[in-house]
Amino acid sequence: MSDVKTVIWVHADNLNPHSQPFKLAAGAPALFVFDDALLQAWGITLKRIVFMYECLLELPVTIRRGDVLEELTRFVAEHDALRVLTSYSPSPRHAAICAALRQRLPRVRLEVLSEAPFVRAQQVDLKRFSRYWQAVKGEALTRTS
Amino acid sequence: MADMRRDFKDREELVAYLREQFPEAAARSPHVSPFIGGRTSAESRLAVSKFGAEYAQTRNYVTGSVTRLSPYIRHGVLTLAEVRDAALAQVSRAEDAEKFISELGWRDYWQRVYAQVGDKIWQDLEPYKTGFTADDYADELPDDIRYGETGVRFIDDLCKELFTLGYLHNHGRMWLAAYVVHWRRVKWQAGARWFLEHLVDGDPASNNLSWQWVASTYSHKPYYYNWDNVLRFTGKKYLNASPRILGNEAFLGTYEVIARRLFPNIDLEHDHSQPHQSPPKPTRFKQDGKKDKRR
16 A cells, blocks of 8 residues: 555546556545536537446545546645556547646656456457457456456 | 535436536437446346347347446446456356357457557548448438438437437447448448437447448448348337338348449449458447347
């Protein structure tokens, strides 16, 4: 357990109460921000917001809305945090927010954590699914150790 | 900005609060999905899901035994690994759950492609293989599709499901996507944006890449179907209605007839230069996935 003051940044790609950030920093203050610009850009309807909100109500998390980077910066300051834990996402938007946070708060360590993978294979031909599946099928049909 | 509320006595009160907080989202579509968010609901659904023979045999039918776990997987409430492990725990031989687990594989695959291509996921990853170029397709979704008022009953039924449930069976997604792209010749991006607005399990990876798969901008050939396929996989729903009532004339005919009608510039059914033309391969629209075995 680290003594470094830590906060958790929860995003929509990982709303799991057993996610790695919650495991690694149980009890740490956690924040979720409804990304207003993204909701607008994607034209998200009420159905999804209700579903996500219900997920969030099962997490020990502060819920806000607005600009994610601004809210995250504010949350880090509110808690004097020097470390932020978040979950991996393939989204370029997530990567951009991570990069901006690192630049804005260079003294704060941002750690992006991955869950147990479906398959561990990294270098897989992604040209077509058949090639991918051929390469990973054996591991995919094996229980997580 | 102040913290949002966490204290609600029931779903009704939560929904009322969110309608007030997100009026633009409610104005776009007022419906609330029957899918209840959260790990508790996810675990309950996981516990009753069928992963073996029943899934494999019925998954292509709109009334089939599919898991409907996709909203939970999409939002990380369940991990692919734990769902796979639950599936393997239910069967005596791993091969018995292979169909289901390969569908999880599709999600993993799309996520990996997304990590590789980033925002290019909104661009054609390959040219169309339909005999048309991207410029031949309309940029915007026509209003009759957007509002589910095409006059083609099964298409309009699918639209209503999309609007009210925020979910469609995989076969329904494929039919609707192919209708938009191939029957109406609209760019897949317009359809993908529309799905993202409504699906509770929508994300750019599975959603956009499945649209590209249907369109043929990330596959060897376009996905299309005929009325026999719809009839077979929708059970008795449309069995005795006339084409005039159903508005389904454009779907009548063999695959050869449909292919000539939709793709007059190419000989799709007899083009042996493309490896997946004959016999037709199983196809899919990814989420918790189902196949469409073309006939």
